[in-house]
Amino acid sequence: MADLNGKFFWYELMTSDPQGALAFYGDVLGWTAQPFGGERTDDPYHVVSGSAGPLGGIMAIPAEAKDCGLSPWWGGYIGSPDVDADAARLTEAGAKVMRSPEDIPGVGRFAVLNDPGGATFMLLKGNSPDGMEPAPPMAQGHVGWHELYSGDFDRDLAFYTGQFGWSTGEAMDMGPMGTYQLVSQTGGADFQNMDGGIMPRPNEVPVPVWLFYFVVGDIDAAVEKVKAGGGQVLNGPMEVPGGGWIIQATDPQGAMFALVGSRGAA
Template structure:
């Protein structure tokens, strides 16, 4: 049975200033394999990256027009949509914003670039194939196992994702001066194993609201060594989180922010 991806993050994309360097970095750090999509645009290819359970995203150069507008390297996430045009209109009416109107990507599907009420960017995508993608079970190596929103408007964003995508709220953890960390589930369950992410107020150290994606690795200390050896920068961690996992937040050599989740003492 194919997974219903509507309202859920399912594809992750790095736009970067140096795709080849980024491929090498994440290959070292996360263990991804890659291949050019379709083998067509050889002058400016889209590289599909795969973890242990199959493809999960892509790496590409920042488009010239976006670079001209000041775009810097960043990770974006695609949310499944049954009707991109209708969803873009609905989300805009609910307090979001359309950053790039719906258009087709030949051989891929239809997409739009959106912002939530607090200003964090995400994309909508309806694939051109009637088949969905299987969501990998558990925490397979290399895949995204946690989605974290640094929210520009905590209350509005929390209401927005719940009402528009059907996400459920789990436990809310008090972080003191940093506010609440609200656990959310894209699948509608409210117990801890069902949680797929968290929403927290934008920390004062961060310049803009954004979605941060956690890629699964094995031993977190070994992953930290790989990050620094490959030219990345660890911003925070390793720190323990509920459930026994350990996390870090980091930037890659081109400056895109990402995160890793792993364990202690496992090779």
């Protein structure tokens, strides 16, 4: 079983319209969904699956979060062997605990933190000792790239590499936008092992945030589905190193997400 500690492995959308989001992403990404544990409540947690199995969940924004002004948002969970100990350790390294460790019945123990620059991430230790296998690289519907729009580039880079053991690859000069630092959660240094990047937050992005790139086949076909479903393309399609094409977008409820795919793919 794969070691998921220190790596993003589960992705969660909190939204104002779960059913609308399920329909939108189902069309754009081909996801299937089912209520967690067979729940039949009026407001279930839906587990979504891509081509290689479950990858995340979609839920309504909790009342307490809505009262605090939370807008629709994609978040990511990083695997933890001990959520309480990791929350304390990461706080000493410059993170801030936004929600103290607590149990999710039938799932595991989690906490919500901000990194030194202010971007939010979650820690999770599942109840099951078996864990889950990560999807193969670039599996359809799964996350193929993780991108941090950092509020403090130097501190955040040191934080993720130092605290989670991520490795670094090429640092690309983007001119006035600063440096785009390739990172790998799995420790490899060559380009094939890179699965994310850290860059200074662009002016047009209002707050530091993690952006997750979901894999599609043909990027142009996906763009048309995003538009037809009520989403908005913010940037792209744009070619990136390695031959892929990307877009950044918002879904109909306003949550920011991204896609990566090919041109002319089936």
